[in-house]
Amino acid sequence: NKYISNASGGSTEGSLDVLVRHRYIHLVQSLIGKPCKYFLTDGSTLTGCFVTATPAPSAPDNVRNKYIIKGITETSDPKRFQLNGMAVIAFDKVVMVVCQSVQTGVHAKDEFKTDVEISRQKTKDNELVSAGSEWLFSRGGGP
Numbered sequence: 418n419k420y421i422s423n424a425s426g427g428s429t430e431g432s433l434d435v436l437v438r439h440r441y442i443h444l445v446q447s448l449i450g451k452p453c454k455y456f457l458t459d460g461s462t463l464t465g466c467f468v469t470a471t472p473a474p475s476a477p478d479n480v481r482n483k484y485i486i487k488g489i490t491e492t493s494d495p496k497r498f499q500l501n502g503m504a505v506i507a508f509d510k511v512v513m514v515v516c517q518s519v520q521t522g523v524h525a526k527d528e529f530k531t532d533v534e535i536s537r538q539k540t541k542d543n544e545l546v547s548a549g550s551e552w553l554f555s556r557g558g559g560p
Contacts, residue, residue, distance in 0.1 A: 445470050453516040455506065463498050463506075466492035467516060471559065472508075482508040 448467045455463045465486040472482060484506045492498040 441472070448516050451516045452490070453486070453514050454491075455484065455511055456513045456515075457506070458510050458512055461494040461497070462492065463489060463494070465489040465502060465504065467514075470508075483510065484511060484514070 429557060449469065451467050452464060453467045455465075457463065463486065466488040467486050468485040470484050471480050474481065484504075486504045487502075487504065488504050489498050489500055492500070498504050
C-alpha cells in the first residue's frame, strides 16, 4: 500500500502522514465559511465563521497552529472577543470545534437541491406519489 509509512517511521511521499494531511486539508476546505462553535481550554466559548486553520510547521510562530475566526456572533467572554469581530486562537487553546452546515431553504427554480431538501418537500396531504412507467420499464414498454 503506497500510504503506509516506511520501516524507519519516516515520512515519505507515499506515507500515511501524507494521506492524513490530505484528509485534513479536505476537512479544512469544507469548513471554510461555515459557522462553528469553539470550546476553549479556559471554559469560554465562541461562535463565528471558520476562515482557516494554519498547521504549517514552517510558518512563523505568530501564525503557526492557529484558527482564524471572523464574524463572531456569540461569546461567553465579551471582554476578550468582540461581537462581529475576528479572533485568532492557538490550536492548543481549543478543546473542541463543532461546525454545522447552513441551508437557507431558498432556491431558484431548477436550482440544485440536496436529497434531504427534496425529501422535506411536502406533497399533497403528505401522500406518496407513484412513479411513472418511464421509471419502471425500459423503452420497450416492458420489464
